[in-house]
Amino acid sequence: MPIPEGQPIIDTMIGFPMRDPKQAYAHITRQTKDAESRERLKMPAGYMFKDIPDHEGLQEDPVAVTLAEMDKHGIAVGLVGLRSEEGRRAVREHPDRFVGCLSVDPNKGMDAVREIVAMHAEYGIRAVDVFPAGTFPQVAINDKKMYPIYAKCVELDLPIFVCAGVPGPRVRMEPQKVEYLDEVMYDFPELTLVTRHGCEPWTDLAVKLMLKWPGLHYSTSAFAPKHYPREIIDYANTRGADKVLYAGYFPMGLTLDRIMRELPAVPFKDSVWPKFLYDNAARILKLT
16 A cells, blocks of 8 residues: 655664764674674675665765755654764754664663663653664673663653564574563563564564563564565554554665665555554654
8 A cells, every 4th residue: 555645754763874884883793703794794784785875984964964865755753873973963953853762781780771861861862772682791682681771761661672583793693582572571561662673583473472562562673665574564454553663774774765665565554654654653752
């Protein structure tokens, strides 16, 4: 079904061009062991993507570049990371277009919790995110080091975005097994948790867990639309219209040109598009 004309979009995973990708991804590549990941790939999962946006040596303002791309494709609001100066500046200078998400490392213990509180007070962050397989040492989705993070998100009424499924970078997959979500949602029934990066090869299990747990959601980050899992499309078209959120992957691995070119071919029902592209994220991020 076609996307409704003029439908606004909230992109729950967008970023800014990186002049020095090697430095930007050092926190991931430091735990890889193969030479290609360490020395030759543009980004840690670069072997999986074609036509990765290349902005090395960029002279333009990275925030302006992303804003122009958003305007071109009808993206009203972007959820951006606040680890970079560009992310913090974007939220300060364009609060109507960008909202902040703080990436945290549960290995830091209470320092990570204090950082959430501080960034919530200073920047009004709308979400927290964790990349379990990318932490060093790795921390699994259900590791008790994660529990203070989950508890603080519940206390501040913040959603948490968590990567689940086999990671793209060549690191161990064990921390991101989808089955671990069941324990977390059992222990934190008030938590709003949104998965990132596909949940493959356990998308069937992810759907079953979303049916079970009201606070569990799925975002389409890092997937070109023609590769959205069939199980997720079918779920959104039936009982999961309120549970599936749009997320892109610009500029990390996909161009918005490609995403928006392929998106209209996704067989969502007419009633699903507004929820997928805007309403679900607006509710979760409290933008309404």
